[in-house]
Amino acid sequence: MGGALATNAGTDTGSIGDLVIEVTALNQNGAIAGYPRDQLVYRYRWSSLSGAKLIILGAKLSLQPAAPEDVRAKINRLLKKRSARQPIHDKSAGSIFKNPEAIAAGKLLDRAGAKGMSVGDAEVSLTHANFIINRGRATAAEVRALIEKCQQLVLQTYEIELEPEVEFAGEW
Ligand SMILES: Cc1cc2nc3c(=O)[nH]c(=O)nc-3n(C[C@H](O)[C@H](O)[C@H](O)COP(=O)(O)OP(=O)(O)OC[C@H]3O[C@@H](n4cnc5c(N)ncnc54)[C@H](O)[C@@H]3O)c2cc1C
Known part of the structure; x- marks a missing residue:
């Protein structure tokens, strides 16, 4: 999650930055702080968290609830597509x-x-x-x-x- 959030990992279907509500990180002063989405900049494979000398500890993401079997089927479909290419x-x-x-x-x-x-x-x-x-x-x-x-x-x-x-x- 740390690497994905720092680099705004994604695919042609979207990037993780699109889902962020808030990121929690340890700063250089040793304090844990929350960074709401409007304080963060996310661009293609880049975020303002990269190189910011913060250690990301976690994040609150906005996700759509779905049935586990549908999620599994979607993962399998995307993996199949990826393994073909x-x-x-x-x-x-x-x-x-x-x-x-x-x-x-x-x-x-x-x-x-x-x-x-x-x-x-x-x-x-x-x-x-x-x-x-x-x-x-x-x-x-x-x-x-x-x-x-x-x-x-x-x-x-x-x-x-x-x-x-x-x-x-x-x-x-
Ligand atoms: C086979 C393969 C396929 C991949 N496919 C994709 C893809 O489809 N899309 C994509 O975007 N990327 C892809 N990647 C690249 C990469 O692995 C992912 O982006 C992954 O999310 C990086 O996470 P990581 O935890 O491995 O980070 P790392 O590679 O360890 O770190 C990446 C960067 O994030 C920083 N970082 C890591 N953890 C933290 C933390 N806790 N706090 C602050 N900074 C941190 C590191 O310092 C570094 O600058 C792929 C990699 C491989 C090997």
Whole structure:
């Protein structure tokens, strides 16, 4: 929940920020405070909580009550749809790039010929070009090098700068 609320996780059906009533967080002074929706900014894969040096502890969300079997059926339907389009059985970090406004990052990468491109054991998925999969022993450096290769390819082909959705942690 912390990561989802900080990054405004979502899919093409909506983002978690759309559901927030209030977020509870621990601030730098060690105090627990409530942040109502009107004090928060949520944008595509970004929220004012990211980088705000707060530790999210919980949230009150506005949800629609539904019968458990209907919820389960919906989850199964969405998972089926996802497994047909995304390499959910391979090791990956999810979508690598944010979607530019006009077109999905995966489509751009696919059209530019990125599918199957690799650095070491890191490979652009053949199922969905916005996923980099680990074929076995890929290092973080190989994944990052492949990310940069993809960015260069799309920049050269379409003059569009792809912005990573994943975050880079540690020393580079
Ligand atoms: C296979 C796969 C599929 C994915 N599909 C999607 C998708 O469809 N849509 C999507 O939006 N994302 C997707 N993701 C990306 C990501 O995993 C999700 O957004 C997830 O919600 C992140 O949550 P996390 O707890 O793993 O956060 P982390 O990855 O651990 O952290 C993400 C960010 O949130 C911050 N953070 C984490 N916890 C807190 C906290 N308690 N308080 C404050 N800040 C915090 C971290 O510092 C970091 O900056 C996918 C990832 C994978 C691996």
